[in-house]
Amino acid sequence: MRAIRRFTVRTVLPPQLAALGELVHNLRWSWHPETTDLFAEVDPVVWERVGHDPVALLGAVEAGRLRELAADRRFLRRLADAADDLREYMTAPRWYQSQSDTPQAIAYFSPEYGIAAALPQYSGGLGILAGDHLKAASDLGVPILAVGLLYRHGYFTQSLSPEGWQLEHYPSLDPGGLPLTLLKDEAGVPARVHIALPEGRTLHAQIWVLQVGRVPLLLLDSDVADNDTLARDVTDRLYGGGGDHRLLQELLLGVGGVRAIRAYCRVTGHPEPEVFHTNEGHAGFLGIERIRELTEARLSFDEALEAVRAGTVFTTHTPVPAGIDRFPADMIERQFGGSNAWPTVPVDRILALGAEPDGLEGEKAVFNMAVMGMRLAQRVNGVSELHGEVSREMFQGLWPGFDMAEVPIGSITNGVHAPTWVGREIMELAGRELPALVDRSQGWEGIQRISDADIWSIRGRLRRRLVEAARRRLRTSWRDRGVSAAELGWVDEVLDPDVLTIGFARRVPSYKRLTLMLSDPERLRELLLDPERPVQIVIAGKAHPADEGGKKLIQQIVKFADMEDVRHRIVFLPDYDMTLGQLLVQGCDVWMNNPLRPLEACGTSGMKAALNGGLNLSIKDGWWDEWYDGTNGWAIPTADGVDDPDRRDHLEAQALYDLIQIEVADRFYDRAADGLPRRWLEMVKHTLTSLGPKVLAGRMLRDYVDDLYTPAARSARALGADGHAQARAFAAWKLKVSRAWPGVRVEHVETSGVGDTPEVGTALDLRATIALGELQPDDVAVQVAYGRVGPHDELAAPDYAVLAAAEVADDGKAFYRGTVPLDRTGAFGYTVRVVPRHPLMASPAELGLVTLPEEPAGMTNGTLR
């Protein structure tokens, strides 16, 4: 029999222990070891049994034990200290409070959050990043207000069948068993959001608040009695179901999320966000909802669009076109059109925002959430420099006529939250030797002062802890696969705490190439079984439940790791989650990553390994392309020019085996007389000093604040002032310029100042005649683009200079002048172009308008001597 409904009966704490409830209900415990020590002390056995879940601990601990603690002075003193520490953490001024001109609050939207293993509301990197973003924001005092969905069945837990096939189990989560508080209005009635659906249906959701340090995370939950069955299931699972289900999830996240924020701010007095940040396209409807709010407050659609864009930041996360979120356009039309249309938001305008430009596999009938995200945000970024570049190429079609380098998509490289991912021993060593180091971007040179012996001893402890945990987990996995305990004696000998340990853990989409290491099984076997310098490999990863191909890859790895001759040196550990992730990134000596370049947008697990003194062995993709410096790890040579995928895999695999054998193992096993691997430790120290300050989520947060949040707030304030006067003016100006643009022409360009054979060091005087049509000289910038030209007169990476308006004739023509320095020898060319100009534009490409001479580039080509 199955229960039709479940709930959790909460413990009533004795009043002396009330502060325990406070500590449990703030997820700061998940990165504060002193607090988890206190939880463990409540009942060490139960604490282990409930998998370090404090709510479950309080539910399971005996009432007698609680009475005992309530009378234990020492415990009460420690409890009071911990509670004081939390209150101080929540209120003391931090980095953000010393900055000026910053937004009063920032809304952050993400479909998943990886905050603690006890809250399985994440599937992979996107969610983990969102969790780290909130934690780092909390540590720095950045006033983020976050929004997501509460999935009643979290992401699946993974086990293996006897044949090594992935099996999925969906846990049932009960909000009463989680550290959540239901948002209630002033009258004590649960706050609700409602979204009208076609055919007269309504989607209702309640709002749970999860406190992540200083950051409130609002989680929308459609499992309420007012909903019909379908609506009730909207938040049943993460990325479950097909198109309709996903659309409803995204409507709830985007539209419902804004409404939840409004309700939260109204009830609690929290300041309203000035900036809205969307982590990937799934929450894109938030922009439509904000346009609705403003149009109902009497702005036109275009005016509202400008006001919304100014304060919106969009982060794209995938360089894989198949990874982009798209819907059939008629689904959007059904939701936002017909009798369900919002009176002030025409469905045609919504459809236009998500329409793909030609060139991006353009299909008219598709609605693309990423494209909408970019049109609704004035500031867009990728998550590493290389990914920024790939994104500019991928989305170039949205800004036709502009060079790739001018596509207004920047990048902020991801980071990781040190207190979550770094082993406690390392945090303590760092804290002892270099106070506050892990928080800061400076002072990391101090690592060099730590003794080799100290580092090596901690690395050994972390490796041993991984080996012991791996044996326990492997035993459980074999029991699940139907093998009796009597047959599993060999598991106690699996892995060796002194052998070079390589980790490989990630989701299993094909581009991550889980099985590249199996490319030549004999070669791999040789590395594992090397009598002098063996390596051992620990592998983990989940395949998406619908990805049969990924499950086959897992099965191949499992079958190999099952073989008797190698099973003590290579293991697959099921159920990769944050807990296993922590064990792996802390315990492995080497973190291996072999994606197909450039499909890894950033990758963060290698950063976690680096902060723990692990060395990266990776294809130069994502963050590693940016920060590999030749000696802080190893780069697997990529064969990304080779078209045949099998041949490419073969070449890269051979390079990988060679590197492991010749470089990695050699260094690890090269020991000095005192047994220390000096050359290895030198590399570890260099890794920590060169990468430590960069890979921190705190660095990432400061970049977001400085480069995106603060400028976005500034623009939003400018546009919103005086009843949105500037938004109205800016929208009117854009409309005028777009209409008049066909009348803009470059009529004539002439040069003087150099003779027939120009010499380097001279300058070219330029005079351009521009037909402005209906526009004024101030509405445009006339630029000269100049520099080296290629064989077909193309300007590869031109410099730009602005020409000054000289005079305006009566017939709408204007003359512009300027000079171009001839500062390089060789083939040289220039051209003139006209682009719109307005102080509120964030980039010259913003309107997607540009006019070039009818004659192509290099009207006057010359060779400089």
Ligand SMILES: *Cc1c(COP(=O)(O)O)cnc(C)c1O
């Ligand atoms: C860090 C982490 C990820 C993301 O790592 P990638 O390097 O981007 O693959 C995914 N899952 C878990 C459990 C993690 O801890």
